[in-house]
Amino acid sequence: MRTILNFLFPVKPDAKGYSLLLLSFRILFGILLMIHGVQKLSHFGELSGVFPDPLGVGSSVSLGLAIFGELACSIGFIFGAFYRLALIPMIFTMIVAFFIIHGGDPFGSKELPFVYMIVFIIMYITGPGKYSLDAFIARAIREKGEY
Numbered sequence: 420m421r422t423i424l425n426f427l428f429p430v431k432p433d434a435k436g437y438s439l440l441l442l443s444f445r446i447l448f449g450i451l452l453m454i455h456g457v458q459k460l461s462h463f464g465e466l467s468g469v470f471p472d473p474l475g476v477g478s479s480v481s482l483g484l485a486i487f488g489e490l491a492c493s494i495g496f497i498f499g500a501f502y503r504l505a506l507i508p509m510i511f512t513m514i515v516a517f518f519i520i521h522g523g524d525p526f527g528s529k530e531l532p533f534v535y536m537i538v539f540i541i542m543y544i545t546g547p548g549k550y551s552l553d554a555f556i557a558r559a560i561r562e563k564g565e566y
Contacts, residue, residue, distance in 0.1 A: 438548035442499075445547065448538050449497035452509065456490025473519040488512035496542075499551020506543045510536060 467479040488508035495505030513536035521529040547553050
């Protein structure tokens with residue numbers, strides 16, 4: 420029971436439970452968003468002509484940017500590699516989806532991009548935790564005395 424409580428309610432931000440919680444969020448939300456990117460990539464041919472173009476760069480470029488934000492950046496997010504850099508396109512994609520693509524829709528259709536956007540903003544603020552490639556690289560650099 421103590422293990423579960425420490426996992427759910429860590430005392431220190433750098434505690435093992437806190438980092439495991441961040442890792443589980445990275446895996447869960449990263450995979451969920453990556454599924455959307457894989458679906459877009461697998462239907463690129465059909466979607467490229469009809470995909471919304473909120474930035475005025477063309478439908479296929481907008482689709483490519485959405486795929487990059489949802490698929491490629493999700494992989495970096497999951498592994499905690501270039502974590503905050505990977506989150507920027509993910510957050511931007513969700514902002515565009517929430518405010519522009521689904522802007523006039525009822526909240527029910529905007530709910531998913533809103534949830535993703537809030538989770539990614541919170542994850543950006545909290546950082547990847549100690550179970551990430553970024554933390555591993557930072558430890559290795561510190562041990563060499565170059566940091």
